[in-house]
Amino acid sequence: xMQEDEMKQQPRKARNKxxxxxxxxxxxxxxxxxxxxxxxxxxxxxxxxxxxxxxEIFQLQAGNVASGGVVKDTSxxxxxxxxxxxxxxxxxxxIGYTLVGLRVGKSSTPVSISDYALGAPxxxxxxxxQLEHQLTYFSGPSVVGSTLSFTIQRSxxxxxxxxxxxxxxxxxxxxxxxxxxxxxxxxxxDVLASAFDIPDGGAxxxxxxxxVTA
Amino acid sequence: xxxxGLWYSVTVRDRHGKVISRERRRxxxxxxxxxxxxxxxxxxxxxxxxxxxxxxxGASWEQxxxxxxxxxxxxxxxxxxxxxxxPVTINDYKLDTQIMNGTGTGxxxxxxxxxxxxxxxxxxxxxxxxxxxLNNSDSSIMVRESGIYCRCKGPTYYSYxxxxxxxxxxxxxxPDGGSxxxxxxxxxxx
Numbered sequence: 001x002m003q004e005d006e007m008k009q010q011p012r013k014a015r016n017k018x019x020x021x022x023x024x025x026x027x028x029x030x031x032x033x034x035x036x037x038x039x040x041x042x043x044x045x046x047x048x049x050x051x052x053x054x055x056e057i058f059q060l061q062a063g064n065v066a067s068g069g070v071v072k073d074t075s076x077x078x079x080x081x082x083x084x085x086x087x088x089x090x091x092x093x094x095i096g097y098t099l100v101g102l103r104v105g106k107s108s109t110p111v112s113i114s115d116y117a118l119g120a121p122x123x124x125x126x127x128x129x130q131l132e133h134q135l136t137y138f139s140g141p142s143v144v145g146s147t148l149s150f151t152i153q154r155s156x157x158x159x160x161x162x163x164x165x166x167x168x169x170x171x172x173x174x175x176x177x178x179x180x181x182x183x184x185x186x187x188x189x190d191v192l193a194s195a196f197d198i199p200d201g202g203a204x205x206x207x208x209x210x211x212v213t214a
Numbered sequence: 215x216x217x218x219g220l221w222y223s224v225t226v227r228d229r230h231g232k233v234i235s236r237e238r239r240r241x242x243x244x245x246x247x248x249x250x251x252x253x254x255x256x257x258x259x260x261x262x263x264x265x266x267x268x269x270x271x272g273a274s275w276e277q278x279x280x281x282x283x284x285x286x287x288x289x290x291x292x293x294x295x296x297x298x299x300x301p302v303t304i305n306d307y308k309l310d311t312q313i314m315n316g317t318g319t320g321x322x323x324x325x326x327x328x329x330x331x332x333x334x335x336x337x338x339x340x341x342x343x344x345x346x347x348l349n350n351s352d353s354s355i356m357v358r359e360s361g362i363y364c365r366c367k368g369p370t371y372y373s374y375x376x377x378x379x380x381x382x383x384x385x386x387x388x389p390d391g392g393s394x395x396x397x398x399x400x401x402x403x404x
Contacts, residue, residue, distance in 0.1 A: 024219065024244050050218065050402035052339035056332045058400070059341045061280040062364070063329040086277040089255040113337045113404035138257040141250050146304050148246035150253045174256070210252065212244045214304040214379075 024212040026050065028190055030170060035201030043192055047208070049111045049171075053185035057176045060084050071176055073183045074117040085177035089187070091152065093136045098124045100173045100184050101136050102154040102206045108168040108191055115189050118171050122156070122164070129164055131156035131204070149211035156205075158198045167196040170206050218338070218403035220244055222360065222380055222396065229391030241380050241398070243361070246304045248377040251279050251366055263366060264307040265373030266290070272368030273375070280377070281365035282343070283328045289315040290374055292327045293345035293396045296359040299381055306379050309361050313347075322355055322388070323348040340401035347396075349388045357386045360396045 025046060032041040053071055060069045061084050069082035093101025098121075107119020122131050134155040141150040152172070158164050171189035175182050188208075198204050223238035250263045254273040263273040273279070284292025289312070298310020315324045327345035343362075349355050361379035365372065378398065388394045 055339045055402045059329050059332050062282050064281040064283045084277045086275045090258050091256050092258045111404045113339050141253045148249050148304050212249050214302045
């Protein structure tokens with residue numbers, strides 16, 4: 001059933017906001033601020049980067065699958081006994097928690113439908129090339145006109161003592177369940193149009209907007 | 215199909231199985247309730263959600279959220295059809311005028327339905343959910359809308375939520391003894 005003739009995409013430039021938008025839509029905003037809070041770099045774009053795990057986990061829910069679902073986790077292990085769960089898609093990561101939630105990384109490898117993790121994720125901490133991951137913030141779903149949207153946002157602070165350069169990818173790690181254990185999968189990933197540099201004392205903030213228009 | 219999203223197709227057959235009408239298009243019909251459940255799951259919190267009975271029992275995290283696998287004769291869950299033509303709005307919480315299960319006048323038999331396994335081809339991952347409805351009512355039935363009802367749990371009570379609704383481009387006349395098949399394909403594209 002699974003066909004593996006994947007095609008790697010070319011890196012995409014951030015799209016213009018006026019591009020034709022089809023529902024549903026996933027979009028992102030990336031902002032870097034210096035130690036005084038001044039925005040020094042920004043990018044916004046429409047994401048096309050849901051990966052296969054997103055649909056596979058949704059199918060477990062829609063089909064009320066009780067066992068035997070197949071989902072690859074972020075460590076690259078294919079879990080063969082995944083099933084419906086109350087924690088599916090959960091990504092409300094707390095401070096310092098990097099198992100799930102929004103992450104950033106340095107890989108510029110183009111997004112593939114079978115990506116299962118960021119290419120080179122930045123770890124939690126204050127050491128070299130490490131970031132302090134802050135609390136995940138959600139805005140509640142709101143309706144404006146014929147559109148419903150909500151956002152997920154997370155900041156990461158650089159207290160490493162040096163600039164962290166070359167941030168090229170962002171993504172979201174989400175929970176699912178397999179073999180009676182909580183597992184983590186990549187839900188979506190984007191490669192940025194340009195590299196982001198985070199000065200010491202500065203921060204990077206990722207905001208994804210999930211939107212559907214009837 | 216060239217891009218991610220939700221797609222549907224409608225196929226009407228006569229009593230001999232011959233295809234007499236077909237419609238296939240991209241759905242514009244994922245409703246707010248789909249994303250309200252997603253919000254509850256991702257944030258592990260609760261939010262408002264009006265069920266198919268018109269009552270706001272909210273959405274919370276729950277293992278049966280989004281379940282739309284349906285057994286035969288179940289018309290409160292799974293793919294459903296109706297006769298309404300009211301345009302789709304983001305806050306729709308049910309079909310305009312649902313056709314209920316049965317063999318009486320204006321009724322149609324609902325067969326079992328379950329989402330298929332996801333498959334990957336090229337840069338896409340998709341799965342198909344299909345449901346067949348049999349018209350044994352002794353007269354033709356005009357179908358104009360379809361949708362998906364799923365299981366949903368609020369902070370206290372379970373309910374059913376309408377997460378998809380489409381109004382067809384052309385009304386589909388299902389003859390007595392014939393059938394109508396609704397296919398929904400959910401696709402993500404990297």
